[in-house]
Amino acid sequence: MNARSWTAQWIWGGHEESPRNEWRCFRKVFELPAEGLEEAWLHLAADSRYILYVNGERIGRGPVRSWREEQFYDSYEVGHLLRAGQRNVIAVHVLHFGLTNFYYIRGRGGLLAELECTFTPDSNAVRNNILRICSDDTWSTSKLLAQNPRSPRMCCQQGFADVYDARAWDEKWILTCYREDGPDSTWEKAKCIGPAGVDPWKRLKPRDIPFLTEEKMYPSRLVSLRRVQAPSWTAAIDLRAAMVPDSILHANPVSYVGYLAGELLLKESGTITLGFPGGWRTDRVWVDGKLCTEWFGDTPERYCTLDLDAGEHFVLIDVTSWDHGGSFHLAANSEAALEWRTPGGTGTNMEETPFVLIGPFDTMVHIDHQEPQQMRVDHPEYVKAAGAASVKELADLSGRIRPLPGALYCEDDVLGAGIWTVEAESLSIPSQLEHAILPTPEPAVIPRFENAESDYEIVIDVGRETTGFIGFEVEAKAGTIIDVYGIEYIRDEFRQHTYGLDNTIRYICREGRQRYLSPVRRGFRYMVLTIRGAEAPVRLYEVYVHQSTYPVTNAGAFQCSDMMLNEIWNISRHTTRLCMEDTFVDCPSYEQVFWVGDSRNEALVNYYVFGALDIVKRCLNLVPGSKDMSPLYIDQVPSGWSSVIPNWTFFWSIACLEYVEHANDRDFAMEIWPAVRFTLEHYLKNLNADGLLDMRGWNLLDWAPIDQPNDGIVTHQNLVLVLALKKAAELARIAGEDAEATKPWIQAAKTLSSAINAHLWEEGQQAYLDCIHSDGRRSDIFSMQTQVLAYLSGVASGKRKEIVGSYLLDPPSSFVQIGSPFMSFFYYEALAEAGRYEHMLNDIRFNYGQMLRYDATTCWEMYPNFTENRANKDQLTRSHCHAWSAAPGYFLGRNILGVKRADPGWTRILVEPQPCDLVWARGSVPLPQGGRMDVSWSVDGDMMDIDVFVPGGVEVEVRVPDGMQKRVKIVESK
Template structure:
């Protein structure tokens, strides 16, 4: 049996988690993978990394590697492996695993697998598929490509090397994995497109690879490797819940996605925001005058020109619906001119004109008669050109300088001083295209590598339903029994699609079997939610999609990428004979859930809310906590703080918590305070997230008792505090140019100036980390933290309280102007921090309970985590429960199976992401406050029992702790309240403030 090993960080007892059997690939045997700990191992550096010599795609390269070894006479054989950027590992044709876990370049990860003798043959072949992204994402910092692996026989004495990556390995381009594809989004890598016609039997051990070139040894892309530190993800098969629709559709006739980073900011591989002023230009030849439908699916909404006539702008903003636009083309050549990215600031005021995070443009065109595209018309050449960049005006440059990411932005370095956008647009309107403008230095024809082969999401958005389709025996798809479903083709020019509902939010890999002719295309387009009003909430702004091109006959497929969704369109294209389908599953792939916690009470709605929050947390836990499984899959540091607390009561497994804290700490090698999300090629500071990381370091020791891990974190905390101190202004207030958000709401938090909530969060973080330092026996550090915190608190009260409004204002602008905006959010954080005392405290509590009409109010479930914290402090039990019922109950009533990112959109759509870990607050608070179990000393050496029943008749549940589970049952009988507690030996239980309401407390030991 193949064992995945990791090096445990803490001294806690090892866990053994069985992972569900993997889906069978064509050459796979069924394997059961288990998780076991192993000792830490530092791989040898030097000439151990390999890559392919010759032409490899600079972006999204896929390379296949094969190495072989004879079975050693050893009880234990270990296989260690890492790659940049990603690997998929096979042994003798059997899928073993994928990795590595995300990490910073200086803290790159490796994986370790234990191979049993039953896994091995006399002659063994390791096959590895490696994908090198070649550019940064919000999960990956770009580095050179490479593969590192070794096999060692372990026994008495030193490990004996069996196989190491080197010249003995063979390699070949993986042509079946298409490289020239769109990015999924700025947060993630590339859309998966696989052409099975180009795939051979290379995974099979008997495959003849002698024609493959030998690998070359390359310099290590990473100076050192560290153990993965967290277990592998689950592999649980999920079958569809139902088939909602079968439709015939008319597809777009042209689908374009243009990659523009190379012409806008050549050489920049980061994900930093860049600013540019320019145009995308093409000429379209039409055999006759006709109306053509254009769709710009990914948030490009500004006005554009067709033959000099302006086509009006669309409704813009996040989650704006897909909006087709009809344009009239004349006979012959037609000129299309799109400002890129936009000549106007964003409608939400967040970004000035010219800002773009992912330089990529998508357009679909649906026409009745053929079209031909060429940027230079009859002169030939590339289909598209970028015109620019043009110089920004002084006012535009000043707006850019105020941006939250300045100076970490990309500005084009080569701007032709003679370039004049007005002259270009004037020429376009005149009816003729001056050859001098087409031949100008700032007219850049896009290369073939900049024009993507296809865009699955864009194509799916453009599909127009024309009638019902047919799928024979569709019920076969709802189980993994025998038989096939048969998809019947439509008329000529039509495709057929099925809408599949998996019943709830899932995250993982698509699996299916298909029998079809060569060249049949299966496009999958996923989304999360269908509103009560029937609106399908597509993943606008990103490609939650992939393409599979069939070879002839029967075949199986497992997608490489994890995707989060509930609904999936399966769109069959280019087929004239029926397609047979079965085993259309999802391999649910998340961090293993121990589920050591539970909660139930007399209110069924609250029980469902707790479970929904636990499922939300699961979907947002992989090799780190992530914000969401669909749009980003990013380790946002502030989100992770809340998620860790939720995880602690739902599961009680602290390994992922520590891993995230350490990974966030390592960002201090790049910034004065912890970055907003890690690891990432977007260098961004969000101070509130940095201070929440500090709080989480304190909470980690409190909830886990892991002194060893906390001691490793404390120097990083000191370094973060040093960054805070360096950014205290002359008034002793924290001030830094950064992204100063706290909630998706209309707070006044400019990128420059003094932000009240930042200062308050710094105060509470310093206070809690002072206690952390004391627990770790460092009183001198604790004293320093307290001194800095007291100074900040005093400065907040001197400068950020408005005596006329009797409230803390949101901010003081860079020019000294005091904000006129007051918010519920700022008052809540002032209360949590304890900066509001006496009469100010009472006033803030009034404002939080009943915010005035002109106050900014809660904009997301994330902020209400902190609101619930304040209500719990005050003992307002009924109001506490009613807010949970109202706001999270609303999502349940709307059909949510996971909790949403926000609920404050104005577009008629309820939210962007329908699964956001930061929104699962009730799961934590129902266990920690309603059930009433919290630690008061590290590791639950002491805990407080303070149940808050409100209007509930009973509450019962289990809170996992490092010492064992604590079980509580609390019942109300008339006015009397009785509590029964079972807890591990060595845990001291104290009654909390509501003790006078407990008529009897019975404590027993496990």
Template sequence: MTPAASHSPWRGQWIWSEDIALTPPGPGLMLGAPDPARFDRRVLFRRSFDLADVPATAPFRITADSRYVLWVNGTEVSRGPVRHGPRGLTYDTGDAAAALRAGRNTVAVLARFYGHATPWWEPSPWTYTLGGGCLVAELQVADDEFIATGADWQCHDGDAWTPQQPRSGLFTQLPEILDARRLDPDWQRPDATAPAHGWAPVRVLAAHVVVGPGGDARPPSEPFGALTPRPLPAPARHDREPVTFRQAQPATAEGESDGLYATLAAAVTAVADAEPRPAGPPLGTEGPPVVLLADFGRVVHGRLRFAADAAEGALISGSLLELPTRAALDSANAFRYTARGHADTFETSDPVGGRYALLVLRGPGPVRLRSLTVREELRPRPDGPYFACSDDALNTIHRVALRTVDLCAHDAYVDCPTREQRAWTGDFVVSQSVDLVTNPDWSLARHHPRLAAQPRQDGLLRMVSAGDFAQDPVPTIPDWSLHWIRSVHHLYRYTGDRDLVAGLLATAEPVLRWFLPFQGPDGLLADVTGWVLIDWSPVQVAGTSAALNALWARGLADFAEMAEWLGDTGRARWARDLIAQVATGFEEFWDAGRGAYRDHRVDGTVREAVSEHTQAAAVCAGLVPKERYPAVRALLLDRAAMFTSSPMSHRGSDTGGPLATAPVSTRDAPDWDTGRLVVGAQPFFRYVVHDALALLGAADRIERLCGDWTALLAEGPTAFRECWEGGSSCHGWSATPGRDLLVHTLGVTPAEPGYTAVRIAPALGTLSWARGALPTPHGLVHVEVNGDRLHVEAPVPVVVDHPDATTTRHRPGTFDTTLRHP
């Protein structure tokens, strides 16, 4: 059997139950409208058929708005789709032959329509029939025989789940309330019994639009356009088990009528002082309610799963938490499971993250857990690349940086797995850069910038990609769009993919042009609207922000370099002319006596504050004349003068919770000694600082600066937190040592776009040796530096920049050479 091509016409039709979440057209509602009363609904679908023989292959395609899980004869074979924009929908493919059998077979799908925007899903525009829940699938079982969604399928509304709403505007995950008594545990199997009120015919959704042809129930359809294949590999699965448990009895016996989060808040207080003991279910209760706190020993992310022996009607409530505190519940997703009395197993519908599983078990009758795991589903990290050096602390920092990125790498790079799971437009530039030097699979590094390239009507990018904060009227962060341009520059340098980069430059130019109305006669941007963030540090941005101007100039420089590479000299010249204008105006920020650029100008007066953000961004943008390099380098290396402060240090689950205190965008005026102290960067902006130091000739100091991450290991030895103090317990933007120890210390970078040649410029600093392997489109590059000796294995030509500023060139292959020192 030859599998159907991914671009072949669909045989499956869009289907749903009669309970589609759209109201019909009416006065003032030409296309109808979303119906919130039918949001967060699940529908069970089935189609049985007979096979005389099992085919050698059985390819399938499937997708749904918003989520689906596909089983064949009770075996899960796929779930998805991946995160996507409101007018783009991807489908998943696979081979189900291993799950088929001769005789009776059943294809079953649990599909879910969120309706409410979540961090990983935003509603599509609606038509008469689509945009309120839909499923399409097809399974090829013979050369010309398909099991495809259509009128011959059956459905059953998933009333075992109680529809939920977002708890707050910041944390919009939907809690899960499941009454297993209303769900046959074998409903996906051929021999399943019918629900009490039976299976019903599906509703075929023939697409309709206001004008033009309509009525076809097969993709492509408005509002999704042409369905495209999943751009990412299937996730790697690893089951994680707890290492210790604590057990206690709650102070009061909460009942089912109590609020779920109130129950869990009381439970976490009750178990706080219990003594931990080694893991080893079964654990549970014979009578009174019991609280269990399972410690997985590390931050984990995936689907929390358990199997239990429980009487019918027993309740198991729970959540996965960053920390065992009441404040951690502010950002945690919770569930409540009502036992059916047999075959009681549960798996959270949506991925959750944290370190501690909090569970409340209560009767009637005994309730015991037979197993408790988190099934991690993270994008794969193939073997091959590595880093090692003579400093064990840096080896640990590098390893934890990679784990941090892995936990934040799903169907997009997310900010953190434990709280929001939003794909913030600026945050991901660090995770992407780490992947490009440590992971041979660049599919996510290539995909995320395209996912984020969904601008507003005015050209600026959204605050996040494909999620709740991508919707109006949520404002955006202007500088995050500029970090996105840097992510495109990464693709230019590492992949050398002209089509990919050219397509993204079509979005980059309007981003850069969005800032033009804010440019004054002096060439500088002033009073830029939106949330100018820069970093969680208190960088002063009111009025004319030096840091924002420098980031804009860096974005223009990146754009000019890429445009010229593509042969577009006109646009390259346009961008460089703007950089020259910024450079002229930027001189006003230079304070020769201070040996630094000041942070901002308000009402015509340059204020006193100084940050390493402004210095570093100015260097990376090419705004700093060479004669000032020594002064700027000295300022960036004077770590005693740096102070770090963040609004997150007064927030986060380790203190008052992420919903406490004033808005995080609030920035107080300086209350520090601005003549002596320098605002230091939080972990995120350190990627810019380290890039600047390399340009300033101080790459040999970067390995010592990466040692600052030792402070983060003290409180989170398995993942890096968001800020030096406070914030989420695992945040991808804090992982820059995973890149910098390879790029700046070992010194391996592309010498030409696409790694057609590799540049090696070791700057080991205090290290006696370092070695590693980095992925390229042509294979791994192996580099080892031991004292003055350099050993290289490369599939492409090599350019070696020696410490004495001389250069040698080498053919592809293996060679050894002596590094030249001044």
């Protein structure tokens, strides 16, 4: 749909332009003529996210992620939902973040909506046959009072967890029968901000991809049932926003120097345990001036137990840290009653919080990956405050002491209570509890414990990794708490807690039977559902997930004589699907972020398993929107983190050409080429006197311990730049540039290749070194990562190519080995180019087979027990669903099944199977022009039988490995 003219006004409500974590509701009631309605389209956009209802029916969510000044809008055909001759209502639930993260840049709260109804020409119901219902000051609005805006920040990448008190809100607000004018009504007339095009949403663009799916999925089994007890007190605090208030405007890491202090009141003497269940930041904690020293617990959790007398105790916590965002989880447990209150006060000032901030004494925003050591931790006042036994000792620092803002403090800390379970007793699972996971009318009845402090915890396995919106239906007494915590991996007694991600929901029940569907997207496999504070048995009717992904069909397929490879292909496909939202995302749980470099590999896998084009094109188009932040383009978009990974930009430019060649989309080449040229020209300005790329940035390729400093000459990114320059010349040619215009790119690639060979080859080691540091020191580290890219880029030629090629088959043990499935993608590309398919297949079996051994349903971010996991031997990887790892979905189809594009747009296809040790294989590859290609082959001795089914008009060439004969049948469909 083309861009349109708008009559509607942007609207909002309340007193803040950009309130933190506000859920706001909008309503418009209107009447329609009794006859003549032909069609009706509802167009809308919102800042930050919305859920749309028409006459009580939920019909959509959105919008897709956007750059602030270029807002996307959605359009829905809603004629079938409207009631002719009756009252109708449009209801919109808007979630405004109020801060910048990795997929949203802070603007201001706003809704823009316009219903356009077309009537038959002979209808006299409306003038000019068009009726418009437009957002303006006749719409009503209210905060959604059930939602607690203090709810914890999920992580630096995302928004906020749900804390929802159903007692405070009437769910009928989406219906026409709802009354806005009750005695305690909070509804008001919306305020107009301005017309379409008003700042900050200067340009409006129609949605450029289909709407995402919502598939209701029920769990597969109950894993465990326990009686549990939470700590006496937990809280989640946004220290980043507290210490550096302006940090809500960006997503860069910050550092600060300072303290958090509170007064703990014990009614009687006893033992108290203080702890950091969500992750340990400091061991500098003083109680009444005494430093806590006896810490225990598995990192990152840390706890300290103290014997304290009845009365007041001053607790001082040094929170000096590097902080990218998320919540600081603090907890305390004691058999004696405990209470927190403001230091020096006479009671708990919960209008704000029971804590004060001391400082900050220094702050820093980290841009271009500055090191945190630059913080000033010798500030005299900071040093003086250490170990204070009371707030009176800090009287000289009164100007440095201020309340912790209430908006940044939440005692509904589901994550803290879920991680730190102070008591737990396993229970047998009664058969009737299975009703909770089955779509039957009969509920599971969960009894209550006589001990009011004991809660029921049910661990539910959805059956495989999923992403979407958690829902449930219960009948309970008012005030009963339902906590839900999403986890990716559980094995026996081990739970991989989502440290750094608050993947939780707290729902406080109203009286009776009720439903809740969270509006916040989450990724997980297991739901830890805990019933707290129940005064009567709870009837649990269902628990489910509305799985939501990019709408794709299973157009691609792969099967072969090795059942392990079949399952590896399946988990690669499922991983890719779960990481296809409104863009490709790295993972559906921890981040949900469009990482530019990851998406190059994800696009290639997608071409083979789904064949979706619009999502790839959308991703490629989003990247140049970061040019105002950096001409080198940032590594995740749209985002407020000013982070540049040079390789990610290079991979993006390569992906632009790969999309053009895959889809034969010359128009896109012409549109995107100026943006590719722009950033590569700026990168070439960073070449040093030796002709090598020498720059500060996040010079990343792999998580392995290769030598890739953030400043200096990093060999692997020089190699990827060579590849990007070569591809740029081809993209320029397709975009219409003449031969003279493409020569500089070809020459730049040759010149850089020569510089790499002259300065970065170590003759004694017979390999390319990892880097030259900014001080001129040559690295003594050699890695397979660097050698793989030297081979792929063509920089290694002649004798050096032979040497590097031998490393692909027999990596020297002294070299840093490949550390992530992401890097394996390039390794497999190199092996395929070298014709060593058996090595590729065996590597896939070994590494991905380890994932299957641990019941993986998706591909992991890293291989088991790699560097980042070593703090916990049971943690196999951080993210258990990461699309940069789905390489087998591409290579099994392309190189083993053997289906390859021979000409742009797949008008000519090469079928070149590589059976290795397989007896047979069959599969399908979707084609960009529509339809798919089906191939099956089998091997008997030296004879290969190959059947090919292909759409009409596609030319096919079939090849078999040397030494084999072939029998080929090609069937062309009409």
